[in-house]
Amino acid sequence: MDAQDVSRVVVAGLGVSGTAAARGLALGGERVVVVEQSDRPLPDDLADLGVEKAAGLPDKVELVVTSPGWRPDHPLLLEAAAAGIEVIGEVELAWRLRHEGAAPWLALTGTNGKTTAVRMLTSILEKAGERPLAVGNVGTPIIEAVLDPGDTTVLAVELSSFQLHWSSSVAPAAAAILNVAPDHIDWHGSFEEYAAAKARIFANAGVVVHNADDPWSARLAEPYDSVGFTLQVPRPGELGVVEDLLVDRAFCDDPRTSAVELATLADVKPFAPHNVANALAAAALARSFGVPAEAVREGLAAFTPDPHRIAHVATVKGVSYVDDSKATNPHAAGASLAAYGSIVWVAGGQLKGADVEELVARSAKRLRGAVLLGADRARIAEALARHAPDVPVVEVAGEDTGVMDRVVTEAARLASPGDTVLLAPAGASLDMFANYGARGDAFARAVRTLEER
Structure with a gap:
């Protein structure tokens, strides 16, 4: 048969996931473009495997594998769909x-906390x-x-809404949605489409885990017999908090009359309400897999947070400086702001279509x-x-490298002494x-420069 008659698989995008997909398909004998x-x-190793590169959709394509960065309305993906070609x-x-x-x-999955929760889960599984x-x-990848x-x-699998949008048959042994709040509206087109993408993680899961304190996580779990987690005292079938203990009333002998102690609040690092929720989600997934309670405690105690997640940088003249640069949307910033009582807020960037009205209204009383x-x-x-007219606000213009020093x-x-200067950009x-x-990093360098003055 002429090589030109062989069907092709198109990989859209040469990012980390696209490169890995092209390599895997080529090693499996597919003709990849x-x-x-x-x-x-094109990386040399892909060229050596016979992978080709093209500017547009070639002829005789049987499948398109798209990278998460390509929006659903990209012309190539629309062209493939119109031609009846499956896109995954x-x-x-x-x-x-x-x-x-x-x-x-x-x-x-979730709007925020995914990486922290999946790394907590990995630490717990290792201790088991x-x-x-x-x-x-x-x-x-x-x-x-x-x-x-x-x-x-x-596998401890962190899934974004982009990845879930293109997934239909994935069937994890257990799946959790940490929280759902407006984000990536520019990619999905609407909040409803964004939430629908998140919901795909539950469709074929063996065990469904939802956040009972998050309206959308709970709503998306309604069609399923699910396990909840909460920062309140848990009901039967939930994991939650009793005084200073994380407890399990779902994966225990008699959830109606008993609970299993998993860890203490002191085992959760860094301590903040939303991080306790991350720990409970990780614990629920681990417990669904048969992990013993002592491994949950040991795993959480051993966990080291990734950088830029409510990380204390320094205390200068009685003022704490905290880096939560990972708070890249209003929901994440709100969780960070809720962890402190008296705040000078460092915020801004690209809002990606998200609304900050509720965030500011809810946090106004904490802002100095x-x-x-x-x-x-x-x-x-x-x-x-509108919502905090008495709070002094300074806007720092410019895009040069010295902006953060001025900020x-x-x-x-x-x-003032006792305040927290919090980088939670939203x-x-x-x-x-x-x-x-x-x-x-720029924030931390600027704080250390301040410290040396």
């Missing part, structure tokens, strides 16, 4: 390529004697873990001042003027920084 929007060259993502592809007896998936691997939207599992016994930067700082300033200087001027960082990590 990569469509890339930039001038990024790397996560769905990985599920279809699993070998018999493959490691089960414990999956979670498993050989887990964190994959998906964190750590190793999931297709690499599936095609070359090594001695992995269970605000310093705003970035592309959408004016929208936050307007909300502050921290202004925040220090507004703060927006993405790409208007000024390479990523949220670079933004947090």
Whole structure:
């Protein structure tokens, strides 16, 4: 048969997941064509496997595997759909390529807290004697873990709404939704579509885990016989908090009359209400997998948070400086603001279509001042003027590397001993920084410069 008559699989995008998908498909004998929007060259190892590169959709395509960064309304994806060509993502592809007896998936999603919760879960599983691997939207590309599992016994899978949008048959052993709040509206087109993408994680799950304190997580779990987690005293079938203890009334001998102690609040690091919820979600997934209670405590106690997540930078003249640059949307910023009582708020960036009115109204009583930067700082300033008119606000213009120094200087001027200067931007960082990590690093450097004065 002429090679031109062989059907192709198109991989849209040469990012981390796209490159991994192209490699896995080529190793499996598929004829792979990569469509890339930039001038990024084809990696040598893909070229050696016979992978081709094209500017648009070629002829004789049987499947399109899209990268998470490509929006559903991209012309190539619309063209494929119109032609009756199936479009899936790397996560769905990985599920279809699993070998018999493959490691089960414990999956979670949410607007915020995904990476923290999945790393907590991994730590708990390790203490239980498993050989887990964190994959998906964190750590190793999931297709690499599936095609070359090594001695992995269970996958802790973090899934974004982008990845879930293109997934239909993924069936984790257990799945959790941490929370759902407006985010990525520009990608999904509406909040309802965003929530519907999150809900896909429950469709084929063996055990469904929801946040009983989060209206949308609970709503999306309604069609299922699910396990809840809550920061309140748990009912039968839930995990929750009793005084200073994390307890399980779902995966125990008699949930009606007894509970199993899992850990203490002191075992959760860094301590904040939303982080306790992350710990309970991780515990629920682990307990559904048969992990003993003592491994939950040991895993949480051993867990080391990733950088830029409510990380204490320094205390200068009685004022604490905290880096939560990972709070890239209003929901995350709200959780961070709720953890402190007297705050000079450093905020701004790209709001991605999200509304900050509720966030500002809910947090106004905690604010002693605000310093705003970035592309959408004016929208936050307007909300502050409406809901916190007595709070002093400083807007710092500019996109140069010295902006954060000026921001921290202004925040220090507004703060008094006992206050917390909190970087919880509520927006993405790409208007000024390479990523949220670079933004947090700039904040920390500016604080240390302040400390040395």
